[in-house]
Amino acid sequence: MAIPESLLRTRSLAPSILSADFSALGHHVQGVLDAGVRLVHFDVMDGHFVPNLTIGPAVVASLAPLVHRSGAYVDAHLMVEQPDLFLEPFVAAGADALSVHVETGPNLHRTLARIRELGASPGVVVNPATPLVAIEEAMLFVDYVLLMSVNPGFGGQEFIAETVDKVRRLREMLPPRVAIEVDGGVGRENARRLAEAGADWLVAGSAVFGEGDPGVAAGVLQEIISSSAAPERR
Numbered sequence: 478m479a480i481p482e483s484l485l486r487t488r489s490l491a492p493s494i495l496s497a498d499f500s501a502l503g504h505h506v507q508g509v510l511d512a513g514v515r516l517v518h519f520d521v522m523d524g525h526f527v528p529n530l531t532i533g534p535a536v537v538a539s540l541a542p543l544v545h546r547s548g549a550y551v552d553a554h555l556m557v558e559q560p561d562l563f564l565e566p567f568v569a570a571g572a573d574a575l576s577v578h579v580e581t582g583p584n585l586h587r588t589l590a591r592i593r594e595l596g597a598s599p600g601v602v603v604n605p606a607t608p609l610v611a612i613e614e615a616m617l618f619v620d621y622v623l624l625m626s627v628n629p630g631f632g633g634q635e636f637i638a639e640t641v642d643k644v645r646r647l648r649e650m651l652p653p654r655v656a657i658e659v660d661g662g663v664g665r666e667n668a669r670r671l672a673e674a675g676a677d678w679l680v681a682g683s684a685v686f687g688e689g690d691p692g693v694a695a696g697v698l699q700e701i702i703s704s705s706a707a708p709e710r711r
Contacts, residue, residue, distance in 0.1 A: 496682030541571025576600030627661030636662025648675030
């Protein structure tokens with residue numbers, strides 16, 4: 478199912494399972510869901526577009542029922558060279574939102590249209606050095622834009638500080654209905670600045686799953702995000 482409009486307009490934490498203990502994955506995901514998380518982020522890497530290999534549809538399929546029973550949604554970020562090959566398998570596995578990189582192919586409109594046709598929310602991803610003008614047309618066809626605040630491929634990287642200003646500029650460009658997601662190096666020290674700049678969804682991995690009790694860490698971050706003063710969408 479697609480992400481509801483109400484959640485597209487809600488500032489939310491999206492914990493990334495990439496940083497979780499995979500030997501206790503279901504337990505840790507349940508912990509953040511119990512803390513009120515409504516988006517669970519899945520980082521999909523193919524070892525080609527980025528120099529790492531992570532999860533496939535089988536992992537999504539194993540966790541999606543848990544996520545959906547809690548009234549939450551599966552947010553899948555495809556860091557892959559040929560995203561069109563992965564759309565149907567991930568939606569069939571339970572992904573509610575699929576984001577693809579503007580840098581991966583020449584037929585982005587077709588890819589985004591196919592995601593929506595499959596019943597999921599389409600998103601477009603922008604790498605740190607990719608200018609926002611690259612998605613000027615694509616933003617008309619998406620439910621959200623994901624800004625990378627690290628170079629994609631590995632968890633635990635240092636946040637790129639210039640992303641805060643990039644969020645502000647993107648918020649000025651986007652139609653009001655389109656959400657902004659930020660992924661990479663997000664934690665307690667920068668979550669408020671990002672939310673105040675206009676970010677709606679903040680992806681956090683090690684700041685949630687590397688902090689002892691993931692549920693407690695998720696709750697603290699969600700409170701920071703929710704209590705931040707966000708700019709008005711125009």
